Amino acid sequence: MTLTDQQDAYGRLLLDAFEERPAVEVVERDDGFLMASTAGAPANYFAPFRRWPAHQRKAMRLVRGRVLDVGCGAGRVALHLQRRDQEVVAIDLSPLAVEVSRRRGVRDARVLSIAEVDERVGPIDTIVMMGNNFGLFGSAPRAKRLLRRFASLGSGRRRIVAEVLDPSQTNDPDHLAYHERNRERGRLPGQIRIRIRHRHYSTPWFDYLFVSPTELETLIEDTGWMLTRTIPSSGGLYVAVLEGC
Amino acid sequence: MTLTDQQDAYGRLLLDAFEERPAVEVVERDDGFLMASTAGAPANYFAPFRRWPAHQRKAMRLVRGRVLDVGCGAGRVALHLQRRDQEVVAIDLSPLAVEVSRRRGVRDARVLSIAEVDERVGPIDTIVMMGNNFGLFGSAPRAKRLLRRFASLGSGRRRIVAEVLDPSQTNDPDHLAYHERNRERGRLPGQIRIRIRHRHYSTPWFDYLFVSPTELETLIEDTGWMLTRTIPSSGGLYVAVLEGC
Numbered sequence: 269m270t271l272t273d274q275q276d277a278y279g280r281l282l283l284d285a286f287e288e289r290p291a292v293e294v295v296e297r298d299d300g301f302l303m304a305s306t307a308g309a310p311a312n313y314f315a316p317f318r319r320w321p322a323h324q325r326k327a328m329r330l331v332r333g334r335v336l337d338v339g340c341g342a343g344r345v346a347l348h349l350q351r352r353d354q355e356v357v358a359i360d361l362s363p364l365a366v367e368v369s370r371r372r373g374v375r376d377a378r379v380l381s382i383a384e385v386d387e388r389v390g391p392i393d394t395i396v397m398m399g400n401n402f403g404l405f406g407s408a409p410r411a412k413r414l415l416r417r418f419a420s421l422g423s424g425r426r427r428i429v430a431e432v433l434d435p436s437q438t439n440d441p442d443h444l445a446y447h448e449r450n451r452e453r454g455r456l457p458g459q460i461r462i463r464i465r466h467r468h469y470s471t472p473w474f475d476y477l478f479v480s481p482t483e484l485e486t487l488i489e490d491t492g493w494m495l496t497r498t499i500p501s502s503g504g505l506y507v508a509v510l511e512g513c
Numbered sequence: 514m515t516l517t518d519q520q521d522a523y524g525r526l527l528l529d530a531f532e533e534r535p536a537v538e539v540v541e542r543d544d545g546f547l548m549a550s551t552a553g554a555p556a557n558y559f560a561p562f563r564r565w566p567a568h569q570r571k572a573m574r575l576v577r578g579r580v581l582d583v584g585c586g587a588g589r590v591a592l593h594l595q596r597r598d599q600e601v602v603a604i605d606l607s608p609l610a611v612e613v614s615r616r617r618g619v620r621d622a623r624v625l626s627i628a629e630v631d632e633r634v635g636p637i638d639t640i641v642m643m644g645n646n647f648g649l650f651g652s653a654p655r656a657k658r659l660l661r662r663f664a665s666l667g668s669g670r671r672r673i674v675a676e677v678l679d680p681s682q683t684n685d686p687d688h689l690a691y692h693e694r695n696r697e698r699g700r701l702p703g704q705i706r707i708r709i710r711h712r713h714y715s716t717p718w719f720d721y722l723f724v725s726p727t728e729l730e731t732l733i734e735d736t737g738w739m740l741t742r743t744i745p746s747s748g749g750l751y752v753a754v755l756e757g758c
Contacts, residue, residue, distance in 0.1 A: 292537060292539075292549035292550065293549075294537075294539055294547060294549050299713070300713055300715065301712060301713045302539060302710045302711065302712060302713075302715075303712070304537035304538075304539050304549045304711075305537070442712065442713050465547045466547065466549075467546060467547060467548070467687065468544070468545055468546045468547075468687050470545065470547075
């Protein structure tokens with residue numbers, strides 16, 4: 269799948285922010301719920317390491333060897349790891365995100381979706397999914413399928429360091445109603461269907477997955493991965509560390 | 514017309530901002546173009562007089578006598594005029610905007626649309642339409658109709674002090690294409706159909722009118738008003754001062 273220019277709302281947002289034009293991230297959920305970021309994005313996508321939240325900084329200590337940065341955005345994680353002399357393959361579905369990453373100095377940035385990752389990325393020691401990018405797995409069945417494939421790409425000591433959102437950490441009635449409808453349809457409560465909109469650009473609708481640590485443990489059964497550690501944060505965010513087994 | 518709770522996206526935005534919850538104004542145009550405010554709104558709706566843009570502060574010198582504040586929002590204009598000991602009737606279509614205005618100290622705030630203004634508001638010397646609220650006239654025919662009615666409400670020295678956006682002051686291809694489609698349909702180029710969205714709230718679609726000073730002069734012909742002064746600003750914004758004739 270290749271995004272058309274009109275569909276690359278996320279990349280356009282990053283490019284506009286990079287070139288100092290007005291840019292506010294707007295996420296539309298398929299129930300009509302609209303979230304517009306306040307202070308956070310897109311500035312967060314460009315933040316230097318010292319301004320990252322503590323749990324993300326801690327997570328970086330666990331990133332070793334040759335790295336696959338899934339959903340690299342504006343490249344902040346890849347740039348940090350490059351500065352530490354790690355080799356990074358940074359991928360993003362968005363052509364403009366990849367362009368911004370390259371312009372900011374990411375040496376190996378490729379237009380590639382999480383579903384297209386295969387042996388062409390080369391041997392990988394750590395897969396990094398910051399910025400809540402565990403969500404890119406989309407749904408439980410897709411996560412299982414992709415995790416099995418990721419297991420085959422890794423070195424002997426393969427690891428995934430992923431930021432995850434626990435959807436149960438909310439009391440927002442809109443979110444709770446959405447979770448309940450998911451349960452009724454046999455989905456994980458935190459599987460949300462969204463698109464990103466910016467000016468006249470709109471991404472296609474896509475699924476984004478939020479899971480609690482318990483749901484995560486169930487999800488990764490029989491995929492070749494086990495949950496070895498979590499790094500808690502606030503607002504339901506946490507980092508999950510998965511190791512090959 | 515009375516907005517339902519679900520339709521009061523604008524008022525909900527103001528209430529959320531007032532109660533210090535995340536609030537970003539998102540305006541969706543009927544061609545799918547989405548504008549999310551950056552630093553500006555909703556903070557601007559609460560700004561004290563000293564932080565207003567210069568052209569708005571200047572405009573306040575022309576506001577005399579008993580005032581009708583059309584589209585009062587969070588009440589910043591009404592509060593300023595009250596502090597100057599002017600009597601103000603503040604109206605807004607949004608019940609929650611009126612609630613926020615009252616909680617902030619506006620003494621006479623009423624849920625009333627611009628189309629519902631009649632002699633019940635009492636004798637008015639100056640009609641104020643800040644925050645680009647000339648747009649609330651919606652379309653050329655509606656503006657003519659309402660201006661004629663406003664002429665009948667005024668005192669002998671009636672005045673309108675309105676902030677207007679000149680749509681010709683842009684080189685954005687999306688906006689220019691929209692203007693061109695309007696021309697083809699026999700509308701003023703700057704008549705835009707929009708709705709405001711916030712979380713699961715969405716206003717009905719409504720027309721909002723941007724006009725150049727020249728278009729404004731044509732528009733007000735035979736309505737009982739004449740353009741006596743404009744106060745220029747940046748980005749196409751200006752204040753138009755209309756006097757009864």
